[in-house]
Amino acid sequence: MVQSQETEYQAVSPSDFFYRNREIAGFSNPSRAIYVGVREILENSLDACESAQIPPDIYVRLTELSSSGGENGTAVYLLRIQDNGTGVPSDEIPACFAQVFYGSKYTLKQNRGTFGMGGKMTILYGQITTHKPVVVTSSTGDEIHEYEMMMDIQKNQPQVLRHTTLANERGWRGTIVELQIEGDYPRIMSRMIEYLRQTAMVNPYADLTFVDPKNRLYRFERGTTQMPPVPLRVKPHPHGIDVETLRRMLLVTKAREMKHFMIEQFQGVGPKTTEKYLEFAQVKPETKPASLQSDDIVKLVRAAKEFQEFYRPDASCLSPIGPDLLETGIRKELNLTEADFIKTVQRPPATYSGYPFIVEAAVVAGPTVRKIGNGITLYRFANRIPLLFDESSCVTYKVISKDINWKTYNVQQETPLIVAIHLCSTKIPYKSVGKEFLADQVEVEKEITNAIREAARDLRIFISRSVKLERQKHRLNIFGKYLPKIAEFASKLGEKPDVPDIQKLLNEILVVNQQEEGEENSEENGVLPPPDEELIEEEGEEKEEKIDGEADQ
Numbered sequence: 001m002v003q004s005q006e007t008e009y010q011a012v013s014p015s016d017f018f019y020r021n022r023e024i025a026g027f028s029n030p031s032r033a034i035y036v037g038v039r040e041i042l043e044n045s046l047d048a049c050e051s052a053q054i055p056p057d058i059y060v061r062l063t064e065l066s067s068s069g070g071e072n073g074t075a076v077y078l079l080r081i082q083d084n085g086t087g088v089p090s091d092e093i094p095a096c097f098a099q100v101f102y103g104s105k106y107t108l109k110q111n112r113g114t115f116g117m118g119g120k121m122t123i124l125y126g127q128i129t130t131h132k133p134v135v136v137t138s139s140t141g142d143e144i145h146e147y148e149m150m151m152d153i154q155k156n157q158p159q160v161l162r163h164t165t166l167a168n169e170r171g172w173r174g175t176i177v178e179l180q181i182e183g184d185y186p187r188i189m190s191r192m193i194e195y196l197r198q199t200a201m202v203n204p205y206a207d208l209t210f211v212d213p214k215n216r217l218y219r220f221e222r223g224t225t226q227m228p229p230v231p232l233r234v235k236p237h238p239h240g241i242d243v244e245t246l247r248r249m250l251l252v253t254k255a256r257e258m259k260h261f262m263i264e265q266f267q268g269v270g271p272k273t274t275e276k277y278l279e280f281a282q283v284k285p286e287t288k289p290a291s292l293q294s295d296d297i298v299k300l301v302r303a304a305k306e307f308q309e310f311y312r313p314d315a316s317c318l319s320p321i322g323p324d325l326l327e328t329g330i331r332k333e334l335n336l337t338e339a340d341f342i343k344t345v346q347r348p349p350a351t352y353s354g355y356p357f358i359v360e361a362a363v364v365a366g367p368t369v370r371k372i373g374n375g376i377t378l379y380r381f382a383n384r385i386p387l388l389f390d391e392s393s394c395v396t397y398k399v400i401s402k403d404i405n406w407k408t409y410n411v412q413q414e415t416p417l418i419v420a421i422h423l424c425s426t427k428i429p430y431k432s433v434g435k436e437f438l439a440d441q442v443e444v445e446k447e448i449t450n451a452i453r454e455a456a457r458d459l460r461i462f463i464s465r466s467v468k469l470e471r472q473k474h475r476l477n478i479f480g481k482y483l484p485k486i487a488e489f490a491s492k493l494g495e496k497p498d499v500p501d502i503q504k505l506l507n508e509i510l511v512v513n514q515q516e517e518g519e520e521n522s523e524e525n526g527v528l529p530p531p532d533e534e535l536i537e538e539e540g541e542e543k544e545e546k547i548d549g550e551a552d553q
Helices: 014-020 031-048 090-098 120-132 185-202 243-252 260-265 271-282 293-308 322-335 397-401 441-493 502-523 535-550
Strands: 057-067 074-084 134-139 145-152 157-166 174-183 205-212 215-218 342-345 350-352 355-365 376-382 385-387 416-426
Touching: 014 120, 014 322, 014 502, 031 057, 031 120, 031 174, 031 185, 057 120, 057 157, 057 185, 074 120, 074 342, 090 120, 090 134, 090 157, 120 134, 120 145, 120 174, 185 205, 185 322, 185 385, 243 260, 243 293, 271 293, 271 502, 322 342, 322 355, 322 416, 342 441, 350 441, 376 397, 397 416, 397 441, 416 441
Parallel strands: 057 205, 376 416
Antiparallel strands: 057 074, 074 174, 134 145, 134 174, 145 157, 205 215, 342 355, 350 355, 355 416, 376 385
């Protein structure tokens, strides 16, 4: 007779859960762990600088300490990342770096991090692979505090091994994180350098320095000191509310009537809109928030999703790069010249599921791009974070490969082209915790498509002009081979001593043609482009947006 085993029930802490399931946070193998570790802490440093509008100076060093003796040639590395950001208050350092789900990113505004645990997962992974503590040195401008800590994984609490206070005679402000981590850098080296290059591309105001285990120095200098505006905290929008969130808000509100509760707790809700909404939800305006039952809360949430007269979500919680900064970053990292074409576009704010978002796009072509290779090269960014993995699973790939008819813009299959897409939102629609590709949200896909179309209109003009000029150069080159001989022979027949400089005349003709092309392009930019299905569809959508915007106002 087989004896049945008793079922054991237990609870695990958040840190214990991620210790057991670290793959879902991107730490799936030694090489990916090195990449994710650098990325998460570096992005925390960028956030710390941008929140105070300080142009970031970030130093990253990866030092190989010893071979770990593990499989696939892994080694133990010392990772050091230093920034000049705001610093962390002394009493907050232990929890901020050694307690999962504790931090400053749980507010409704644009952040690079989604869950506020990337840096802690790096520290956790370093601890479970090397069993060494993390050393955090930080200052907000007064004293310098140095903590040596480990994470109590079962209790999800920091263990402070040492705390040292140092004098700050130079007034330094910032944070330094040092930890040991097991990984395989050689396998991820090319991706790491590409990640840093693309980070510098969408953060052109940052100065990044990276020293790899071979002591090779990579420097990505800033191209400007201008920075995007700081995103502001905003109230939630009714369209994005859920039952649990509304229940919590009702428990803590000081409002005595539902009418005042809606106006005080939500954005874009005025007195008239509130009255219409509560009537639509069949709730009396004078109802006390504390008296609502569970069924009433569910009814309010469902009504909020169906009610169409709320204003659009406030976009002040977003911080797009901006067309000028995006162009600066791309020109800097791709070393574009005046002969290259670049068009950057920023779409108006839009929403999905009550969350505001803005799409920015850039299209690049020309001689410099031809050196990279044929076809379309796609750069993907979300909240100024480069997305390097799982490109084919991303909605951006679907847009450029299926939704856009590139022949409309004179782009052939082998035409060298770079397309960069940046999405910023309070909630990026990632498909996975690893934050590498975007889900197929209809509203997001539509905005990405329209942004690329808008940029590709000017691309069509550039390609047409380039093709015409190439034809002219080809014809003039042929003339240049034969006309000097004809001119020389004609001079002899006419008994004229001077032979005209044919090459000079041909160059003058080419310059005149280029000027005429430029004037034609300027005129073409002032009129509507030739009608086609895609452009008609886009113009219709833009008219709808304009009407919607006027209705909101």
